[in-house]
Amino acid sequence: MKNKWFNLTNASGFLRSAYFQSMVIRISNALLAFGVAVLMARLLGPDEYGKYAIILSLATILGIPFKAGLPRTMTRDIAIARTSSDPGRVRAIIRFGAIVFLLLIPLVILVAVCIWIVGYEVAGVALGVVFAGVLAPIFAANSNRMAVMRGLGSAIRSQIPDMLIQPLGTAIIVVALITVLGTASAEVGLIAYAASTILGVLVGVLMVRSDIKQIPDIAPANNFKRSGFLGSVATMSLLGAATSITGNIDMLLLNHFGAYSDAGYYKVALSGLAVVVLGGNAVSAVAFTRLAESIPSGDLNKIAAQSDKALIWSSLFTGGVTVLVLILGRPVINLFFGEEYSDAWPILLVLSIGFTVAFLFGQGPDLASLSGAQVPAAFCILIGIVVTIGFAIGMQDSLGVMAIALGSMIGTITRFVLTSFVVRFSIKIDISIFGFIYRLLKNRTREG
Template structure:
């Protein structure tokens, strides 16, 4: 058994090298992301950080709607095209995705401005101004996501992550430092949103330059016969899945914003920020494994997919456990020291969110497996069921337990959709994405494609 485990994790082939490179980017980017959270919490205080958090939750939902799952579709199409050495259709889908994102963003911004105008008094001046500037983030972040997906499909995993994962938070942190030190403006959530917009714009520019460098010049200007309607039908389930997933994450903050004081939202935002550090192994290995799964699926290598899935689940689980331990033993002291004593009350919410992260890790990369093998509708179903589960639980739990109740609803929802997708991956792909898949050979047959 030990010898078999060693073979699974042996440093041969590209997997370990890609993981190390991506981990370096993600860890460094996460460090800057935490630094940004610390800077914002200290500069804005619990109330101001809560206003900023509510605004960012709204912007996140709009961005997912504008991006419409196209980054996943582009990754899949480009990775398959690279495996088959046929890039014409990939070029078409990327051009169509760019146009779709821009048009959808304009429509969403216009509709949101009308809604904000009708609710101006209820929103309050601070939230209204912060949201107004934040709307400009929608097309910028959505386009960057699509271009990053294309880079990952080209197997440039590091390039597909660098602008958004590392450059954007690093520049944001630098801008926060410079503006605060200059003391030329009164720092508030609106100023924070403007600085975030500048950093996102820079990240988009770098993504475009990297994609222009790596994209095969032989297919520029060529056209395929594939209909955009096919892409839209493929993207729609992914968009719905991603939208539901983001809604699950941000619905909790929005509910807290309605039911609790802004300071309570600020405390929960800190817990969420730290939990993102704990889920780093999950997000990292999902990003790395998705294009590899698409490539192996295109080649029909079912056994290779099973080996990859086991490596991913082990890495996720071990990584999450190691990152949880400091907060289990010294969480209150760490939170108070880093963010300020007023944020030490975030510990209970953080521990509950960490439990959800561990469940997510144990079940592995089921979501990436289903999306990369054409079973995106199963992902959509899992997220819709879990969203209904969240909608039922979040209000009563938040009423009774406040931020801790919101965290409990969030973690239970994570467990719900992971269980459903794990079962679907077993049934429709003949593969076990979880840590329990050790030594389990892929069953005979080829993975089904239920569209």
């Protein structure tokens, strides 16, 4: 008889669908995050809000090993061990993952200090890069906990601390800090964000402890190779680095051009983009767990079915919200953020169109990392980054901030298209809309 923690229940019905439940959490998070963005933007103003966004982006990039390589490796390896009924190996992965996280902290801070020593200035703050380096592990502290819960099959519950508790905490803490200190600045906003993240971590630890207690504390059935684990963290970090840089290069470009108020407009646009892509992100959160269980089986039909389901959900939601952005984007931004942020609307529209088209090419980065093709996928994403930077720098004089938005749109589409080809070669499945249509027509032909 299988242990209780190994039993998987497949939800039936629309309302019980893991994708639907994940999307509900993501929608709630989007509303909360949007409210926090409105609060921060109005309290800080375009210039300070732009500085806040730039330092936050740098902290995200410095936290790549925490938020990319390590958690993805843990989710994959725990899922494999769980489906192989090896609880001892699961516990070994969890323990070693925690040790790796702690060892990475001084390394990341050292890198930040070295960057500061060579004279790199961030958002006009002399110690900005050091500040970002200290914040990086704090912002990433929830990633290990989420990785463990996803690997154990709790993809929905794993999102609650980050998606619900953290934004609520940020809103409350930033108002309290500004009230007590009597000043609003980028640094105050970042401290509030860090404090709320720590609050989410504490709640998440309590949640994951209940899951871990159900895992028998026995010796692994198969030896746990730490060298293989670390090698996977390194290669997964390469893929994660490319993805993280893609998501934050826009802000670093604005830092390079010294356009802090433009960075404030761009940050407002990114807050709107979070609503546009939340469907795709919600799907990815669940799909990664499902695919981590399906890919080791080698069942191409099962893998394709999971990929197609993710494609449908993400494309329909993203496309629908992009239409709303086209119609209602400017008045909504003016209403919530104020007319001083109205320049954020065209940026948001361009970025939304980019992701709508990109999601038609499937969950490429997730499938690549799970199928062992993370290195070629990372290079594809790096190509997208080069496209973004090249276009932005080449057109910045004539288009201004829109050059960065258009470059980001083109780069995003490029990386999704290329990673879909990588997946097609690695697991012999076309995960794009074209592959979905082909499979759909093929099944209908068989039924006919």
